Amino acid sequence: MTQEIKVNEAVEVSNSTDVVLRLAGESGEGVVSLGDLTVQMLVQMGLDIYTFQTFPAEIKGGTVMYQIRATESTTLSHGDAVDVFVALNRDGFSLFGDSLRENGILVYDSDVFTPDSDAGRTEYALPISTLALNEKQAVRSRVSPEQLKRLPPPKNIVGLGALLRLVNAPLEPAEQYVKDLFARKGDAIVEMNISALHSGARHISEQIESTGKRAPKVTPRFDMPKRLTLNGNQMLAMGAISAGCRFYSGYPITPATEIMEFLAKELPRFGGSAVQAEDEISALGMCLGSSYAGVKTMTASSGPGISLMVEMINLAGQSELPVVIVDVQRGGASTGMPTKTSQGDLNLALYGVHNESPRIVIAPTSVTDCFWTAVDAFNLAEAYQCPVILLSDQALATRKSTIEHPDLTQLEIIERLKPEAEDILKNGYLRFLDTPSGISPMSIPGMPGAQYVNTGIEHDEAGDPGYTPELATVSKEKRFRKLETCRIEQGSKFVRYFVGRDEAMIESIQDTDVGVIAFGSTEGVIREASQRAINEGFSVAHMHVRLLNPLPIAQIEQFASKCKTVLIPELNFSGQFANWLRVNTEIEFETHHKDEGLPFIPNEIYQKITSLAVS
Amino acid sequence: MTQEIKVNEAVEVSNSTDVVLRLAGESGEGVVSLGDLTVQMLVQMGLDIYTFQTFPAEIKGGTVMYQIRATESTTLSHGDAVDVFVALNRDGFSLFGDSLRENGILVYDSDVFTPDSDAGRTEYALPISTLALNEKQAVRSRVSPEQLKRLPPPKNIVGLGALLRLVNAPLEPAEQYVKDLFARKGDAIVEMNISALHSGARHISEQIESTGKRAPKVTPRFDMPKRLTLNGNQMLAMGAISAGCRFYSGYPITPATEIMEFLAKELPRFGGSAVQAEDEISALGMCLGSSYAGVKTMTASSGPGISLMVEMINLAGQSELPVVIVDVQRGGASTGMPTKTSQGDLNLALYGVHNESPRIVIAPTSVTDCFWTAVDAFNLAEAYQCPVILLSDQALATRKSTIEHPDLTQLEIIERLKPEAEDILKNGYLRFLDTPSGISPMSIPGMPGAQYVNTGIEHDEAGDPGYTPELATVSKEKRFRKLETCRIEQGSKFVRYFVGRDEAMIESIQDTDVGVIAFGSTEGVIREASQRAINEGFSVAHMHVRLLNPLPIAQIEQFASKCKTVLIPELNFSGQFANWLRVNTEIEFETHHKDEGLPFIPNEIYQKITSLAVS
Amino acid sequence: MAQAAEIVQVFQPKDYKSDLKPIWCAGCGDFGVLNALYKAMAACNLDPNNTVVVSGIGCSSRLPGFVSTYGFHGVHGRALPIATGIKLARPELNVIVVGGDGDGYSIGAGHLPHCARRNPDITYLIMNNNVYGLTKGQVSPTSTIPLISLQSKQDPKRWKTTPYGSTEDPIDPIVQAIAHDISFVARGFSYKPNQLADLLTQGIRHKGFALIDAFSPCPTFNQDQTDEFYKERTYDVPLDHDPTNKLKAFELALSDEGFPIGLIYKKERKVSVQDELAFLRESAVPQSLDQMFAHFMS
Amino acid sequence: MAQAAEIVQVFQPKDYKSDLKPIWCAGCGDFGVLNALYKAMAACNLDPNNTVVVSGIGCSSRLPGFVSTYGFHGVHGRALPIATGIKLARPELNVIVVGGDGDGYSIGAGHLPHCARRNPDITYLIMNNNVYGLTKGQVSPTSTIPLISLQSKQDPKRWKTTPYGSTEDPIDPIVQAIAHDISFVARGFSYKPNQLADLLTQGIRHKGFALIDAFSPCPTFNQDQTDEFYKERTYDVPLDHDPTNKLKAFELALSDEGFPIGLIYKKERKVSVQDELAFLRESAVPQSLDQMFAHFMS
Numbered sequence A, B: 001m002t003q004e005i006k007v008n009e010a011v012e013v014s015n016s017t018d019v020v021l022r023l024a025g026e027s028g029e030g031v032v033s034l035g036d037l038t039v040q041m042l043v044q045m046g047l048d049i050y051t052f053q054t055f056p057a058e059i060k061g062g063t064v065m066y067q068i069r070a071t072e073s074t075t076l077s078h079g080d081a082v083d084v085f086v087a088l089n090r091d092g093f094s095l096f097g098d099s100l101r102e103n104g105i106l107v108y109d110s111d112v113f114t115p116d117s118d119a120g121r122t123e124y125a126l127p128i129s130t131l132a133l134n135e136k137q138a139v140r141s142r143v144s145p146e147q148l149k150r151l152p153p154p155k156n157i158v159g160l161g162a163l164l165r166l167v168n169a170p171l172e173p174a175e176q177y178v179k180d181l182f183a184r185k186g187d188a189i190v191e192m193n194i195s196a197l198h199s200g201a202r203h204i205s206e207q208i209e210s211t212g213k214r215a216p217k218v219t220p221r222f223d224m225p226k227r228l229t230l231n232g233n234q235m236l237a238m239g240a241i242s243a244g245c246r247f248y249s250g251y252p253i254t255p256a257t258e259i260m261e262f263l264a265k266e267l268p269r270f271g272g273s274a275v276q277a278e279d280e281i282s283a284l285g286m287c288l289g290s291s292y293a294g295v296k297t298m299t300a301s302s303g304p305g306i307s308l309m310v311e312m313i314n315l316a317g318q319s320e321l322p323v324v325i326v327d328v329q330r331g332g333a334s335t336g337m338p339t340k341t342s343q344g345d346l347n348l349a350l351y352g353v354h355n356e357s358p359r360i361v362i363a364p365t366s367v368t369d370c371f372w373t374a375v376d377a378f379n380l381a382e383a384y385q386c387p388v389i390l391l392s393d394q395a396l397a398t399r400k401s402t403i404e405h406p407d408l409t410q411l412e413i414i415e416r417l418k419p420e421a422e423d424i425l426k427n428g429y430l431r432f433l434d435t436p437s438g439i440s441p442m443s444i445p446g447m448p449g450a451q452y453v454n455t456g457i458e459h460d461e462a463g464d465p466g467y468t469p470e471l472a473t474v475s476k477e478k479r480f481r482k483l484e485t486c487r488i489e490q491g492s493k494f495v496r497y498f499v500g501r502d503e504a505m506i507e508s509i510q511d512t513d514v515g516v517i518a519f520g521s522t523e524g525v526i527r528e529a530s531q532r533a534i535n536e537g538f539s540v541a542h543m544h545v546r547l548l549n550p551l552p553i554a555q556i557e558q559f560a561s562k563c564k565t566v567l568i569p570e571l572n573f574s575g576q577f578a579n580w581l582r583v584n585t586e587i588e589f590e591t592h593h594k595d596e597g598l599p600f601i602p603n604e605i606y607q608k609i610t611s612l613a614v615s
Numbered sequence C, D: 001m002a003q004a005a006e007i008v009q010v011f012q013p014k015d016y017k018s019d020l021k022p023i024w025c026a027g028c029g030d031f032g033v034l035n036a037l038y039k040a041m042a043a044c045n046l047d048p049n050n051t052v053v054v055s056g057i058g059c060s061s062r063l064p065g066f067v068s069t070y071g072f073h074g075v076h077g078r079a080l081p082i083a084t085g086i087k088l089a090r091p092e093l094n095v096i097v098v099g100g101d102g103d104g105y106s107i108g109a110g111h112l113p114h115c116a117r118r119n120p121d122i123t124y125l126i127m128n129n130n131v132y133g134l135t136k137g138q139v140s141p142t143s144t145i146p147l148i149s150l151q152s153k154q155d156p157k158r159w160k161t162t163p164y165g166s167t168e169d170p171i172d173p174i175v176q177a178i179a180h181d182i183s184f185v186a187r188g189f190s191y192k193p194n195q196l197a198d199l200l201t202q203g204i205r206h207k208g209f210a211l212i213d214a215f216s217p218c219p220t221f222n223q224d225q226t227d228e229f230y231k232e233r234t235y236d237v238p239l240d241h242d243p244t245n246k247l248k249a250f251e252l253a254l255s256d257e258g259f260p261i262g263l264i265y266k267k268e269r270k271v272s273v274q275d276e277l278a279f280l281r282e283s284a285v286p287q288s289l290d291q292m293f294a295h296f297m298s
C-alpha cells in the first residue's frame, strides 16, 4: 500500500540554510495541529525550531497563523520572508500571505479556494479534503460502521506529507511517528494514515517535478542528542519549580493561563499547590499570605490582571514581602488585543504604585532564558525581600523553540535571610531592622519570640505604625537602599553583550558604529539582524539588559560610551525603555518603537542598524 | 460682668506683618474646634488666613496639630517659625513644639503639664480647665441641674480669649460671635461664654503686662468685603458642580472623603446625585456608565483607591470616555500615612496603565485654584474625551484659606462634541471617526441611528473589534493625537509665571539666576520664598505648571532658557516631576525632593534658591 | 387627547440584530439565549435607540456587538457598576446586562450584593455554561468537577487549571441571589428558548433589579454540563410555587431534584435607587452657584 | 509513649496581649471583642508563635497590633485571600481573620463566597458596628438609615456621605453567610463577652471556615445602632434550634424578632481546601526536576 516515492534530486533547491513555513486558516480547522505535527517531525530530524503563532480572539472561527522556522544551527527568530505558505482558506491567505517572499511557494487547499494567481510565486494546489476522504474511503471495509462514522478524514497527515516533501525531508521518521500515534486504533487506521502521508507527498511531488521548484533544503541531523521543545510559558513554569516555588495562585487570562495550567499539574508532584483564585487581587493576596508564611510563591497574569494587582504589589513593596509576579504582556491597552504581543507594560511594572515602594523588574530574553529568569526572579525576591515583576510577552510565551536541557548544576538557590534563634533570645527581634544593605532578617510564623505585624502602614523597625517625618524618611530610605544594594550586587550579572549572534565580553567591544541596547524577547531577532549587518561589513554591538529595575546604569553607560550611535528598539508605542534610560542615564540614542501586536522581524532591525551606521 | 481690659500699648510688639499660631494637643480634646474658632475670628477681623493641619491616624487619641497663619495681605503659605504655640498637653508640645521660633511665645495648659523652661522663649501658663470650670461654677445657680450636668466647661472660649489678646486683637467681634453662637441656649450660657472669653484674655494680659512680650501685631481690617473661607476639598467640589458635574460615585478614603460628603449634600440641589459605591472599582465603573450616558461625572479617592482604579481608567482612555478622577494624594506607599501629605502619585497618574492609552493629568496650585482646576478637568475631559486625573494632596485639601469669591462670569464650560442628527442620517455614524485632531463626535444613548458599542478591545472607527497591525497602529495614533491637540491648544493656558509673589509675563523674565519650575500645591510657598530671595537682591523667577500630561514642553523649555540654573522642588521620594521633565524636555536642572509627610516651608525653598544663586 | 392617534413603533425580534455575526462556536448555547433576548426585547417593544446592553468580558460578553442597541462592552466583572451608572444618569434608558458565570460570580462577585441593595431597574442575564469559555476551559464558580485522585483517568485537558478536579464547591447562584434579596430571581435554559424569552420579558418589565441565570452550555469546553445534561435535569417551577415567599423560594432552590426553571423569587415594592435619587433631587430646594458659595462667605 | 509526660504549655488570656495599647475610642465595642478573643485563644491554648491574626483596614482591623501572635495587617478588604494563602502554605498554623463590616462586606464582598467554597480552616471575626469607623462615619453595608426627605431634621453630620439617608438596603450578613454555605455561621455581641468568647472558641475549634459576626457598637460615629440598641434587640438562639438544618437556619436568620445570638448554621463534613490540596500532594507520584524535563525531550 505504501508506495515509495523517489525524490527528483534535479529539481531546483535554494541553497539557503534555513526554511520558513507559514500555515494559516480558519481557527479550529487543524492549523495548529498540523503546525504542531510539522514541528514534531522537524525536531525529530534534528533541526532547530522557532515558531510564531497568532490566534484570533474568537474561540472558533477567525484566522489562526502558525509560522515555523527550521534551521540547521540555532535559530534566533521566526525569520523574515516566508518560503512556503500553506493557506487552508482564502482569509488565511489574504490576512497573512503578504509575508511570502518573492519566488516563494504557496500551497493552497484547492478544495476550499483558488487564489488569484501571481507570476512571482510558485503555486501548488493541494485538494486536502479530497485526498483525505479518499484515504478514508479506502479503509471503509476494514473498520466497523460505528468507527467509520466517527473517523475524521486524515487531513492533517495529508498536509504533513506534502510539507515534508516540499522541504525535501525523508518520510520515514513521519511514518514511524504516525505508526506510534495511531497504534492503539488498529492496523487499518495506522495504514490509512501512512497512506495519507504518502498521498500528500506524492501530490506535491508531481507538481514539483513539473515546476522544478522546491523550498530551501534543510538537511536532517539524525545524530543530534535529544533536546527540549518548549515554549516560553512552559520554561518559565519549570524555572519557577526549579527555583523552589511551592505555591501558585492565579486567575485565567490570555496569554498567561498556560503557566498556571502547567503548575497545577506539576506542583503537587513537588509537594506544592496551585489554586485558581476568584480574581487577580485575591490571587496576589494568597501569594502574599503564603510568602509571609515562608513559602516561595508566584502569580502570573497579563495587563488587565496586573492592573488590578497594583495596590497589592505596593503592599508587598512596603512590607518587604518576597513574591514573583509574572506579566505575560499582550497587545493593546485595556482589553486590547489579547492574542497579540507587546512590550507595553514596562511603565506599569516600573511606576505602577501610589507613592513609592521598591520592586524589582526583570525580563527574559528567549525561551531558554525564561527558565533562568524565573530562577532569578525567585532569588531576587528572596534576597531583597520585595516583589519581583517578570515581564514576559505573548510572542515569547507561545513561541516553541528547541533548546538545550538547562544545566541544572548551575542552579543556585537563594533563601531569604532569617533571624537566628539565639539572636532573638538575646536581643529580641526587629523585623525591619535598619541595616547597611537595607535587608533585615525576616522571621516566619512558628519562630518563637519573633512575632511581628506585617503592615502597609508606615512603621518603625519593630513594625509598629509611626508617622513622624524622621521615621517616614528613614524607613523609606531603608527600603530603597535594598535596590541600590541589588544594583551593585547584580547589575553586571544581568547584562549580556553580543557581537552579531555571539555573546561577547564588554572588553572586546570598541569603537563600534552602532550599539543596540534592548530588553526582553527581542534578543534573538536583534542578534540575527546585527549578525547580518556585520556580515556585510558594518560595525555593530548589542547589549541586552535583563534587569530593568534597578537598572544597571554603570554597565549601560559604559557600553554606550563605546558606540558612536546607540539604538533602542522596543515593542511599544511611546518608547518606554528609552524613556527609562532618559530618567536614569546620561546616554544619547536613537529609538525605534512601535506596537502593532507583532514581534520584530530581523530585516526591520537590520535596516534600522544599517541606516544608522551609514548616516 | 464683662470687664473692659485696656491693652497696655507700651508692651513690646514685633513689627512683623504676620503671625503664625500653632495649637497642639490630644485629638478630640478641642484643638480643632479652638483652631476653627480662632480662624473664624481672625477672618472676621479682615485678616487673610492659611491653615495647616495634621491629624493622627487614630480616631481619638493621638496628637493633632492646627497651625494658623494670619496676615494683612494675601497669605501664600502656613509660614516658617511659629510665633505663638498653644500646647494643650505635653505630647503636643514635644511632637510639634520644635517649630516655635526663637523668642516665641509658648502658652501651655498649666492644668495639664508644665514644660521644662527655656530661656529663649516666653512662657505663659494658662490654667484652661480651672478657668473654664470657674466660669461654669459662676452660672450654676442660673441653669437647671439637668442643663448643668450636660454643660461643658467653656475651655475653647477661654483659649480663644487668650489667643486674641496675645495677637493684640480686640475682643468685640468675638463677643458678638459668642452671643450669636449660644443665643438659643439662653442668657446664662451666653454670659458664661462672654465671661470666659474675658477670663482667658485677662489671664494672659496680666502675664503680658509683666513680661512685656506679645506676639506680632496684626491690625484688623474691618472694612474688608466678605470673602470665602474654605479648604481645597470644598473648593474642588464647588468647581465640579460649577463645571456641570451631575453624577458622583466614590468610596470613602482619607483625605478625599470630604469631597463626597460635600457633593452628597449639594448635588441633589443642582439636579444631580452622589452614590457611595462598594469599592473604588465600582465607583469609577458607575462614573464611566454615567459618562457614556452623557452626564458629566467624577470620582475622588487617594492612592490605595486610585491603584484599584487602574484597569478602569485604562478602559476610559481606550474607549475615549470623559471622566474626572481626583487623587487627593496622601503620605506613604500602601496604606502609608493617611493623614499626611505628599506629591507621590504623579508617576501613577502618568504611567498607571498597562500598555498605553491617553489620559490628561492636571494639578491645582492653591485653594482658589482647586475651583478652577476642577472646572478645567471637566472641560478637558469633555473636549478630549479621555480620563482626566486631578492631583490634589492632603495639605491642600485640608488647608483652610480666605479667598476671593471666584468670578463666575469667567466660567467657560466646554461640552463634548456630538454628532449632528442630519449628518447621522446622511452619512451614518462612526463613533471613532479618525479626524485630524483625533477627536470624534460622540453620540449618547437616545440619539437615533448613532448606536455603537463602547469597548476596550482594539477597534475600528465603527467600534468593531479588530486586531490587524494597521488598525492597531492607526487607532492608537488617533487616540494619542488628541493629547498632541491638547498640548497645542492648552499648553500655554496651563502655565503661570511669577516673579516673587506676583504673576508675571514670560516676556518680563530675562537673564534670571534661578528659575524654579514646580507643580501642584507648592505654588504659594515657592512664591513666598522667591519673594524673600528677591527682597534680598537675588534674581529669581518661578514657573508653575498646572498641566502635567500632556506637558507644555515648549513653554517649559522657553522658561528654562531664560534661567542660569533651574530648580525643581517637589514632595516625593525620587523626584517624579524632575524625571518626567527628563523624559520630555532637554532642560537641565537641580532637584530638591523629599517625602516626609509635611508640606514645604518657605525658608527651606528660600535656602535652596539662594544657595543655587550663590554657587 | 387619549384618543389622538399615536404612532407606536412596533419592533420585531429581527430589528435587534446587528450587522456583526456572532463569533461563537457552532452549537454554543449562547445562540439560543441571544434569540430569546431578541424576542423579549420585541415583546417589550424596547426602542433600540433608548436601550443599552452592557457586558463584561467572556464569550457571552461579546453579545452587545450582536444587538442593534447601544452597547457597552466593559472590563471583566464590572458590568453591573457600569450599568448602574448608566441607569442612574439616565433613568429613562432601558438597561440590560449580559455576561458569563465567571464574569458575574467570580471576579464580579463583589458587585452583586450591592447591586441587589440598590435594586436599580436593570435586567441581568447570566449565560451560565459552568466554565470559562473565552480563556478556553477553566473552572468557573458554577463548575462541578469533584476532586479525584491523581491516578484517575479524568482527562486533564478538560479542566485546564484543575487537572485533578476542583478543590472548591460550586456556588448556587439562585440561593445566593435570594439571600442578596435581588427583587426578581429566575432560572432559564438556552434550550427552552420560549420560556427564556418569557422570563426575560418579565425581567425587563419588572421594576427593579432582575437576575435571570440561564444555563447556556459550552460544547467546546464543558463536556460535563451539556445540553443533554440539563435537558435531563431541568423541570418547570411548580405552578403552585409562591415566589414572594422567601423561605419557600429558598426551599425550592435548595431542593435536590434537579434544576427548577422559571421565576423563583420575587420581592414586590422594593424601592429602586434611581427612584430614591430622583426623590432627593425633586424634594431638594434648587440652588444657584451663588447661593452655594454664600454659605461660606464671611 | 502515651504515658511519657508531655509539658503542655497552658496560656492565659493575658498572654495574648501585646505591648501596644489599643488606639480605639473610649467606649468602643471592639475592646469587648478583643477581650473575648484573648479568652477564646486561651481556651483553645493557641501557641502565639504558631498563630497568625490577619486583618484588612479599619478601626477593628488594627486588632493584630494588640495581640502577641504573628500578625498581618493588609490592605482594605483583602484579609481573606491573605489568610487563605497563609493557611494553604502552612496548614499547621492557626489563622484568625478580624475586621470591620465595611472591610468584609463592602470592598471585600467578592472574596466571601469564594472563601466559603474553599472552606479553609480559618476563623473570621467581623466587628460589625454598622458604620465606617476609621474614615469617620459613613454608611456601611450593614447600616440602617432609611432615606428621608431633605426637609427632615436628621443630623446630616452623622452619616457623612448620605446626609439624607441611604438609598441602599442593608445586607443581612447571616443570611448571606448561610447562602454561601459557610460551614460555621454565628452571631455574637461585644456586650455579651462570655458568649462571644465561647462562640469564638467553637469557631476556632471548628474544622473549616467559621464566620462570627459580632455586633460591636461604635459610640463615636453610630448613634443609631448603639450598645443599648442591641441590648434591647438581641436574644439567645433558641435551645432547640438545629444549626445543621439549612432551611431552619434561614428561617431563624430571617425572623423579624430582633437578632439571635449564638450558633445559627453549621455544615458538618464539608471538606477544607487545605486538606484537598494535601491529598493531591500526598497522592502525587513525586518527581525530580529531570523527570519533569524528560517529558519534553525529543
Ligand SMILES: Cc1ncc(C[n+]2csc(CCOP(=O)(O)OP(=O)(O)O)c2C)c(N)n1
Binding pocket: A251, A252, A253, A254, A280, A304, A305, A308, A335, C057, C058, C059, C060, C061, C075, C076, C099, C100, C101, C102, C103, C104, C127, C129, C131, C132, C133, C134, C135, C140
Ligand atoms: C481582569 C481580567 N482578568 C482576566 C481576564 C481573562 N478572561 C476573559 S473572559 C474570562 C472568563 C470567561 O468566563 P465567563 O465569564 O464564564 O464567560 P464565558 O466565556 O464562559 O461566556 C477571563 C478569565 C480578563 N479579560 N480580565
Ligand SMILES: Cc1ncc(C[n+]2csc(CCOP(=O)(O)OP(=O)(O)O)c2C)c(N)n1
Binding pocket: B251, B252, B253, B254, B280, B304, B305, B308, B335, D057, D058, D059, D060, D061, D075, D076, D099, D100, D101, D102, D103, D104, D127, D129, D131, D132, D133, D134, D135, D140
Ligand atoms: C482601597 C481603600 N479604600 C478605602 C480605604 C479607606 N478606608 C479605610 S478603613 C475603611 C472602612 C472602615 O470601616 P470598617 O471596615 O467597617 O471598619 P471600622 O473602622 O468600622 O472598624 C475605609 C473606607 C482604604 N484604606 N483603602
Ligand code: SF4
Binding pocket: A059, A060, C023, C024, C025, C027, C028, C029, C030, C059, C060, C129, C133, C134, C217, C218, C219, C220, C221
Ligand atoms: S467556547 Fe464555549 S462559550 Fe465560548 S463560544 Fe465556544 S461554545 Fe460558546
Ligand code: SF4
Binding pocket: B059, B060, D023, D024, D025, D027, D028, D029, D030, D059, D060, D129, D133, D134, D217, D218, D219, D220, D221
Ligand atoms: S471610631 Fe468607632 S469603631 Fe473606631 S475606635 Fe472609635 S468607637 Fe471604635
Ligand SMILES: [Mg+2]
Binding pocket: C058, C100, C101, C102, C127, C128, C129, C130, C131, C132, C133, C140
Ligand atoms: Mg462561562
Ligand SMILES: [Mg+2]
Binding pocket: D058, D100, D101, D102, D127, D128, D129, D130, D131, D132, D133, D140
Ligand atoms: Mg465598621
